[in-house]
Amino acid sequence: xxxxxxxxxxxxxxxxxxxxxxxxxxxxxxxxxxxxxxxxxxxxxxxxxxxxxxxxxxxxxxxxxxxxxxxxxxxxxxxxxxxxxxxxxxxxxxxxxxxxxxxxxxxxxxxxxx
Amino acid sequence: xxxxxxxxxxxxxxxxxxxxxxxxxxxxxxxxxxxxxxxxxxxxxxxxxxxxxxxxxxxxxxxxxxxxxxxxxxxxxxxxxxxxxxxxxxxxxxxxxxxxxxxxxxxxxxxxxx
Numbered sequence: 001x002x003x004x005x006x007x008x009x010x011x012x013x014x015x016x017x018x019x020x021x022x023x024x025x026x027x028x029x030x031x032x033x034x035x036x037x038x039x040x041x042x043x044x045x046x047x048x049x050x051x052x053x054x055x056x057x058x059x060x061x062x063x064x065x066x067x068x069x070x071x072x073x074x075x076x077x078x079x080x081x082x083x084x085x086x087x088x089x090x091x092x093x094x095x096x097x098x099x100x101x102x103x104x105x106x107x108x109x110x111x112x113x114x
Numbered sequence: 115x116x117x118x119x120x121x122x123x124x125x126x127x128x129x130x131x132x133x134x135x136x137x138x139x140x141x142x143x144x145x146x147x148x149x150x151x152x153x154x155x156x157x158x159x160x161x162x163x164x165x166x167x168x169x170x171x172x173x174x175x176x177x178x179x180x181x182x183x184x185x186x187x188x189x190x191x192x193x194x195x196x197x198x199x200x201x202x203x204x205x206x207x208x209x210x211x212x213x214x215x216x217x218x219x220x221x222x223x224x225x226x227x228x
Binding site: 004006031033040041042043045048050056058088090092094096097099100101102103104105106107108110 | 123146148150155156157158159160163164165166204206208213214215216218219220221
């Protein structure tokens with residue numbers, strides 16, 4: 001079955017630590033996205049990538065970093081510079097380019113800072 | 115810039131009653147619009163999308179939405195609510211300015227009363 005996997009499902013981090021969230025897709029999609037979800041704020045875009053080896057900052061990129069070395073993978077690192085990282089993180093992918101193509105979402109990773 | 119506004123962060127309906135979740139969009143060009151559903155601690159799942167082929171769009175789980183250009187609206191409806199419809203619903207529009215990002219509303223949490 002094609003889809004998007006995120007791991008781990010739950011992640012605990014101590015203050016000052018960097019952590020990396022995994023996102024893998026086997027849908028052969030060029031575009032991938034990372035969102036942060038906080039209660040009452042909807043989805044906020046962190047980073048997105050339209051093609052391998054290229055990515056752009058979203059609306060709240062500070063304190064986060066990404067890489068896109070493979071089409072299937074788009075890991076997100078939450079660095080110690082992110083002041084309030086506790087949130088639910090969602091990865092998504094879509095067919096690139098213009099059009100009415102929808103996003104497909106992974107199951108999410110809930111990050112808690114202790 | 116394109117945007118969507120969801121009126122009502124919380125909506126409660128009785129089981130068997132009509133479900134109406136509101137979404138208004140802002141776009142200078144014909145928009146690509148989407149409705150997603152999210153169950154607790156899960157990713158988003160596409161309910162339906164507007165592709166300009168028809169103004170009344172039918173989706174999964176008995177949901178449908180009508181695109182009204184004159185009202186800049188894309189409200190989501192279901193004739194008869196079921197307990198399993200309790201979830202959070204997001205309206206989204208795809209940016210057509212060249213970034214191909216997706217812009218999400220802040221979500222509406224639907225509660226179904228027995």
